[in-house]
Amino acid sequence: xxxxxxxxxxxxxxxxxxxxxxxxxxxxxxxxxxxxxxxxxxxxxxxxxxxxxxxxxxxxxxxxxxxxxxxxxxxxxxxxxxxxxxxxxxxxxxxxxxxxxxxxxxxxxxxxxx
Amino acid sequence: xxxxxxxxxxxxxxxxxxxxxxxxxxxxxxxxxxxxxxxxxxxxxxxxxxxxxxxxxxxxxxxxxxxxxxxxxxxxxxxxxxxxxxxxxxxxxxxxxxxxxxxxxxxxxx
Numbered sequence: 001x002x003x004x005x006x007x008x009x010x011x012x013x014x015x016x017x018x019x020x021x022x023x024x025x026x027x028x029x030x031x032x033x034x035x036x037x038x039x040x041x042x043x044x045x046x047x048x049x050x051x052x053x054x055x056x057x058x059x060x061x062x063x064x065x066x067x068x069x070x071x072x073x074x075x076x077x078x079x080x081x082x083x084x085x086x087x088x089x090x091x092x093x094x095x096x097x098x099x100x101x102x103x104x105x106x107x108x109x110x111x112x113x114x
Numbered sequence: 115x116x117x118x119x120x121x122x123x124x125x126x127x128x129x130x131x132x133x134x135x136x137x138x139x140x141x142x143x144x145x146x147x148x149x150x151x152x153x154x155x156x157x158x159x160x161x162x163x164x165x166x167x168x169x170x171x172x173x174x175x176x177x178x179x180x181x182x183x184x185x186x187x188x189x190x191x192x193x194x195x196x197x198x199x200x201x202x203x204x205x206x207x208x209x210x211x212x213x214x215x216x217x218x219x220x221x222x223x224x
Contacts, residue, residue, distance in 0.1 A: 004157075006157075031210075033212070040216065042215050042217060043158070043212075043214050044214075048210045048211065056211070091157060101146065102148065102160055102163040103148060103160065103207075105160070106157050107156055107157040108157045110155065
């Protein structure tokens with residue numbers, strides 16, 4: 001297993017367009033997280049899945065954001081009607097539910113809204 | 115709400131020096147604490163995980179300590195190298211969320 005994989009690595013989109021990002025977690029991990037990081041800041045929590053269930057969502061996750069994890073495997077994060085303020089690095093992480101809960105992050109998707 | 119602070123925000127040292135990065139958190143009810151490294155424009159690489167019941171963890175030239183009661187952790191880097199230049203982030207896990215500091219930007223000068 002090569003770790004957490006995110007696609008695409010970079011995305012430039014015009015304001016008002018919809019974008020979708022994909023995350024493939026480490027295969028044995030049943031927890032999956034999405035975080036957002038802006039320049040000079042630490043990552044901020046967006047949402048969390050345990051298997052296919054979305055158990056927590058941050059207030060940062062407006063109704064323009066939606067995340068899914070069908071069948072408890074890969075996850076997608078969609079942003080509708082993008083705004084310039086959505087420009088950020090979107091990070092995905094995964095971990096086990098029990099025992100060693102070390103979180104492993106992907107390389108992120110850098111979104112630029114122009 | 116958990117607040118995580120990292121001091122200093124930036125640090126520049128000559129190669130070979132030992133150094134300490136600090137992390138403090140406001141709520142001691144954490145599940146674990148994790149240190150990460152982030153290179154510019156990249157994702158996070160896990161360095162060390164300390165469970166709430168542990169006092170320290172070591173990996174190669176890195177040693178992390180945890181004092182949960184005082185809300186503090188330190189990351190000690192021995193014999194620093196230019197390849198250690200990066201931003202170092204600490205994160206505490208509370209429930210199902212990780213709370214991050216804003217990081218310490220480390221530059222090791224050859």
